[in-house]
Structure formats: structure tokens, C-alpha cells
Amino acid sequence: MSSSRIGLRFFQNSRAAFRNATGPFRRPGAQGFRFQSSDAASAEQQSTFQRLWNSPIGVKTVHFWAPVMKWALVIAGISDLGRPAEKLSLTQNGALTATGIIWTRWCMIITPKNYLLAAVNFFLGCVGVVQVTRIFNYRRSLKDSPVETVKELETEVVDQAKAVASEAEAAVKKSN
Structure with missing residues (x-):
């Protein structure tokens, strides 16, 4: 038996023990994952803020904060619309375009679907396409062909x- 299988079983067993644990960090009667309520009646009694707070894509999770922080890239791209095209980086804007397109698709595949992240990536891709088009048109205007x-x-x-x-x-060779 390999050590990786022992480690995996240990991890799975420890997670199962954690889910079934009772202690100061577990609600009495709570079952399953921490975001699931124990019964439907308690979910109906929660306020809107409590439902947002305890949601699997709520304020306590990366599913909320990743899109919020990524809006800074969209805002930076929009602010670059005022810059002259000769000062824009093709590789940077190409990377933003690819990131936006790829991650917009990925947000629709993952579970739970993250529509906030899909929206920010869609706009990031749009801003990137506009900037790459501006760079291409500028460079085309400099040449005849x-x-x-x-x-x-x-x-x-x-x-x-x-x-x-x-x-x-070079960095890999230096680290070895």
C-alpha cells in the first residue's frame, strides 16, 4: 500500500469525524456541511442578511470575494480606454481577454455556479477585446499593409x- 493512499484515507476519515463532531463550534442538531441548515423551518426564519451570510456562495466564502476583488481589473481596463493606444501592452491585454473568456465559461461549469464571477470575467473579456482591437487598429494605421x-x-x-x-x-535551474 502506498503512502499516498494512507494519507488520503486519513484525510477522508478525519473529515468524516469532523462532520459528525459535536463541540463548541457545532450547532446542536446540525448535520452535513456548515452551510446547510438542519431543517427548512429555521431557514424560513432567517433574515435576508443571515441567508446571505450562511449561503454557500455568501460573504464568508471566496465565491463572493474573488469577483469583488477582480472588479479592480475591469476598472483598470476601463480607465486605460483614455490612454493612447501606443502605450498599451498587447500581451497584457491579450492575457486579460483570454482570462475573461476562459473563466466566464468555467464559472458556468463549476458547482455552485458563480454568476458574480462569470459577470466580472465577461466584462474583463469585453474590455480586453476592446483594448486589443485598439492596439491592432493603431499598429495597422502605422503600416500600409x-x-x-x-x-x-x-x-x-x-x-x-x-x-x-x-x-x-533560469529560475528553475537556479532553485535546483
């Missing part, structure tokens, strides 16, 4: 990716 602009953007992104990869390799 849009094909040359696309090739220039491609080489710039590839060069930056290679630089990041070499920095990562």
Missing part, C-alpha cells in the same frame, strides 16, 4: 513568450 502588422504582432508575442520561458527555466 495589415499583413505586415499581423506578422509584426506575432513576432512580438512570440519573442516575449520566449523571454518569459527562458526566465522561468
